[in-house]
């Protein structure tokens with residue numbers, strides 16, 4: 694794994710936006726994998742700024758998001774559909790028909806997960822996948838113990854993840870218990886991956902991810918085996 698250390702969130706977000714823009718420019722019909730959470734928020738703002746400055750167009754870009762909560766309407770204030778529309782898609786020239794997230798309202802969530810995985814296979818491979826890191830080492834919603842070869846599936850959120858994400862909801866009881874998440878196997882199919890990690894609270898887990906044993910107890914540790922991963926962080930390892 695290649696690790697790029699920056700001084701603060703602004704610098705790491707600037708780098709992440711640059712990597713995404715370079716990939717879009719260098720690739721015909723680029724397929725970009727996107728993440729939600731607090732970490733990439735500034736990166737998406739910068740992409741919108743750069744689009745407004747004429748530095749990048751998203752018209753030929755296809756996107757796949759990592760995950761969506763089961764049971765949330767796409768319009769729900771905390772759905773990842775809404776997050777992506779408000780942070781990025783509504784402000785750039787992307788064709789929304791080419792932006793894919795799992796449908797959290799599907800009648801059969803397992804079937805929806807399989808459909809989403811097949812769609813990535815059909816439209817992919819993903820040229821560049823953006824990842825954040827959970828406090829317990831999760832990527833997407835692949836919690837500790839998830840098999841490394843898992844495809845997109847229905848994932849039960851562990852209590853610490855629901856607690857971490859409760860800050861976006863009025864009450865922890867409103868945080869869904871399940872999500873549809875790209876599996877680790879699906880994520881590893883991406884040609885290139887950037888892992889964005891911001892803030893001292895994630896220093897210990899990032900050290901385990903980069904320098905520790907490769908173990909399903911630390912889902913992101915498998916990234917050590919991927920040939921093209923760059924960690925973009927403000928943490929000193």
Ligand code: GLP
Pocket residue numbers: 728729730731732733759760824825826827828832833834854858
């Ligand atoms: C969430 C998401 C992940 C995200 C992670 C970290 O639960 N499912 O995709 O990367 O947790 O989030 P944050 O960037 O807010 O710390």
